[in-house]
Amino acid sequence: MQTDSMRLGDLMLNDRGFVFDPNTGESYQVSGTGLVCLRGLQRGATVDELVAELVATHGVGRLTVRCDMDAFLWDLKQLGWL
Amino acid sequence: MKPVRIAVSGMHRGDNPQPGASIAGAIRQAWPEAFVVGLVYNAFESGVYAADGPDACHAMPYPTAGLAAYLTRLAEVRAATPFDWFIPTLDAEVVMLAEAVPELVALGIGVCLPDAATLLRCGKAKLAELAARCGVATPNTAVARDVGEALEHAEAAGYPVYLKGPLYDATLVQSPAALAAAGAAILADWGPPLMVQEPLLGTEFNVMGLGDGAGGLLGSCAVRKLIVSDKGKGNGSVMVRDARLEQITRRVMAETRWTGPFELEFIRGQRDDAYRLIEINPRFPAWVGFPAQLGANFPAAWVEWMCTGSCRPLPVPPPGRFFLRHQIEVTGDMGQVSSLLEAMPDASNHDLTYISSLS
Numbered sequence: 001m002q003t004d005s006m007r008l009g010d011l012m013l014n015d016r017g018f019v020f021d022p023n024t025g026e027s028y029q030v031s032g033t034g035l036v037c038l039r040g041l042q043r044g045a046t047v048d049e050l051v052a053e054l055v056a057t058h059g060v061g062r063l064t065v066r067c068d069m070d071a072f073l074w075d076l077k078q079l080g081w082l
Numbered sequence: 083m084k085p086v087r088i089a090v091s092g093m094h095r096g097d098n099p100q101p102g103a104s105i106a107g108a109i110r111q112a113w114p115e116a117f118v119v120g121l122v123y124n125a126f127e128s129g130v131y132a133a134d135g136p137d138a139c140h141a142m143p144y145p146t147a148g149l150a151a152y153l154t155r156l157a158e159v160r161a162a163t164p165f166d167w168f169i170p171t172l173d174a175e176v177v178m179l180a181e182a183v184p185e186l187v188a189l190g191i192g193v194c195l196p197d198a199a200t201l202l203r204c205g206k207a208k209l210a211e212l213a214a215r216c217g218v219a220t221p222n223t224a225v226a227r228d229v230g231e232a233l234e235h236a237e238a239a240g241y242p243v244y245l246k247g248p249l250y251d252a253t254l255v256q257s258p259a260a261l262a263a264a265g266a267a268i269l270a271d272w273g274p275p276l277m278v279q280e281p282l283l284g285t286e287f288n289v290m291g292l293g294d295g296a297g298g299l300l301g302s303c304a305v306r307k308l309i310v311s312d313k314g315k316g317n318g319s320v321m322v323r324d325a326r327l328e329q330i331t332r333r334v335m336a337e338t339r340w341t342g343p344f345e346l347e348f349i350r351g352q353r354d355d356a357y358r359l360i361e362i363n364p365r366f367p368a369w370v371g372f373p374a375q376l377g378a379n380f381p382a383a384w385v386e387w388m389c390t391g392s393c394r395p396l397p398v399p400p401p402g403r404f405f406l407r408h409q410i411e412v413t414g415d416m417g418q419v420s421s422l423l424e425a426m427p428d429a430s431n432h433d434l435t436y437i438s439s440l441s
């Protein structure tokens with residue numbers, strides 16, 4: 001899945017996982033893994049690429065990462081970021 | 083451009099702050115040598131005593147004293163401390179002076195204001211019609227001539243409702259008794275009509291900008307309120323950028339051919355994520371100093387536009403920057419207060435008790 005959401009691209013992130021949505025003025029805190037995903041999606045990575053990256057860096061099974069990733073993407077959709 | 087000499091009203095920065103002191107500061111930011119005349123209605127308007135306050139200060143009669151009294155006093159003030167332009171910052175002033183531009187020009191005082199018909203179209207009582215033409219929703223609002231009619235509207239809508247005056251005041255009322263009390267107070271202060279408005283669940287956003295009078299926009303910026311006072315004032319806001327807000331703002335400008343500063347107030351619905359236009363304020367908002375600190379100096383752009391007919395493009399302030407209202411104590415001397423009081427055109431406007439208790 002390739003994402004090119006304007007709103008996702010507009011999100012302001014810092015290295016501590018603080019996320020500011022300039023569209024709504026809302027702010028959020030994401031985990032380190034969430035930050036990797038958001039930054040990856042912003043630079044145009046596919047979900048499969050992100051799953052592979054997390055499997056490689058976290059030593060977790062692909063199925064587990066994929067399940068967690070789907071839940072995270074669902075949250076992003078609810079926020080209108082995808 | 084010749085040296086800026088400008089009069090500004092609305093110098094109070096305490097509870098329920100006004101924009102005048104921030105406008106003076108923003109003008110000085112652009113032109114340190116500018117001469118700023120503060121026009122006040124009360125000797126205790128705090129901006130008068132701030133370190134970067136106006137160079138001269140004069141007492142004015144309230145707009146309720148009538149246009150003739152107001153213009154007479156403006157002429158006196160201008161004779162004492164000459165200025166070329168006046169930026170009124172209070173709704174009641176704008177409404178009154180919009181009908182007196184030729185008289186002001188005859189006095190040598192330049193203003194750039196929306197005309198009276200435009201102000202009427204943008205007033206609370208007509209807002210729904212205008213909003214429909216601009217393709218933006220508004221909260222359900224019924225207009226009442228008196229408390230009795232307001233009670234009928236509230237009964238039909240169901241409590242709670244917001245009760246609003248024509249220029250100021252918005253009170254959330256939960257019962258007929260509360261509505262009657264609030265309605266009587268608003269009518270006594272501001273006169274009819276009363277607006278009975280549905281309360282909305284959502285987040286408040288404000289847009290500030292400058293209209294060029296030809297349907298265009300000289301610049302704008304938007305904030306989301308972070309901290310709301312018990313009077314509904316934004317005591318903290320964060321800069322946002324939403325294309326939908328920008329489009330609505332452009333449509334309002336195009337429809338009204340608005341001249342000068344404005345503030346649009348919105349609620350973004352919690353349930354449907356849609357913006358609803360709550361109010362149009364025909365002036366700079368109290369938070370005008372915030373974008374000025376981020377490089378978007380709206381008062382300076384407006385002065386430049388008034389003086390030359392054009393202005394440099396206003397930068398868009400970066401989203402994510404926020405302000406918090408921070409109250410401090412400014413100090414003054416009772417001699418300063420007394421000199422202002424002596425010049426008050428109508429001393430009965432002002433609270434002299436404190437002064438007499440010191441003498």
